[in-house]
Amino acid sequence: AGTINLVAISTNGYGFDLTETSAMNMVAGGGSASTPAISLNGQGTGFGILLGYYNNTSTQGRSLFQATGAGGISLTGVGSSYEGISTNGTGFLSASGPIVFDGGTAGIAFAKYAGGGYTLAVTPMGRCAVATCANSLVTTSTANITLIGNTLSPGTGVNTYTSGSLTLQPSATSFTSALSWPITNLNLSADVSGLTIGKDTGATAHTDTVTIGSGTSIAGPIKVYAGNINIGAGLSSTGLNSAISLYASTNIN
Numbered sequence: 080a081g082t083i084n085l086v087a088i089s090t091n092g093y094g095f096d097l098t099e100t101s102a103m104n105m106v107a108g109g110g111s112a113s114t115p116a117i118s119l120n121g122q123g124t125g126f127g128i129l130l131g132y133y134n135n136t137s138t139q140g141r142s143l144f145q146a147t148g149a150g151g152i153s154l155t156g157v158g159s160s161y162e163g164i165s166t167n168g169t170g171f172l173s174a175s176g177p178i179v180f181d182g183g184t185a186g187i188a189f190a191k192y193a194g195g196g197y198t199l200a201v202t203p204m205g206r207c208a209v210a211t212c213a214n215s216l217v218t219t220s221t222a223n224i225t226l227i228g229n230t231l232s233p234g235t236g237v238n239t240y241t242s243g244s245l246t247l248q249p250s251a252t253s254f255t256s257a258l259s260w261p262i263t264n265l266n267l268s269a270d271v272s273g274l275t276i277g278k279d280t281g282a283t284a285h286t287d288t289v290t291i292g293s294g295t296s297i298a299g300p301i302k303v304y305a306g307n308i309n310i311g312a313g314l315s316s317t318g319l320n321s322a323i324s325l326y327a328s329t330n331i332n
Contacts, residue, residue, distance in 0.1 A: 082109040084118045094121025098133040103142040104214050110150015118153045127156025131167030133194050139201040140170035140212030147216050151176025158185040168200030172217035179225045183250045186230030189237040205241030229255040233264040244273030252280050253287035277304030284328040
């Protein structure tokens with residue numbers, strides 16, 4: 080029922096470089112809603128955190144980080160020449176505590192990098208059935224998932240399967256590039272209970288653009304923050320008394 084807190088800083092390379100030639104399974108059952116069961120903080124001149132570069136199967140969740148109690152999972156990566164966080168096929172499962180990825184200004188990449196002859200694979204987050212992730216101890220999840228980074232690259236795919244909420248927000252005030260929702264290969268389960276795109280910066284103006292490109296239905300509140308918001312398709316909430324809120328510094332079109 081303890082916690083795991085790991086820190087790695089490199090002045091000439093990657094903070095964490097867990098290439099996972101062999102499968103890995105890290106489990107912790109401690110922590111709380113405000114204290115992660117598993118925490119990785121990596122800083123490097125390349126990646127801050129690199130996981131799964133030598134993944135050798137297309138099956139998702141070959142390696143797993145699992146928070147089985149009240150605490151969640153926190154990854155903070157500060158990269159320079161590459162993303163703050165890059166993970167390939169590794170799963171991040173939490174029964175109830177929040178899952179937070181903070182890739183900083185360099186952003187987050189899923190299933191983007193693999194060594195020569197190795198395989199790109201989907202990243203499961205939240206819960207994963209044993210039939211899909213053989214070593215899963217978390218088959219139901221209420222975890223809120225937050226992905227922070229000025230850029231977000233889902234690559235081959237990331238599955239956010241939880242009855243909690245999903246938040247995508249920049250590290251700074253605005254995303255580096257225009258964001259179109261839904262994001263290709265970022266998959267949500269039907270029971271996700273809230274969606275937030277962007278972040279509330281108060282009186283500070285946003286300079287980015289968020290486009291709703293196709294219809295989206297969420298079982299809870301929806302919030303979008305941006306400089307310009309383009310509504311090209313419908314947004315709907317099936318949650319009781321759940322609002323849809325759009326906040327634009329410039330225009331809603």
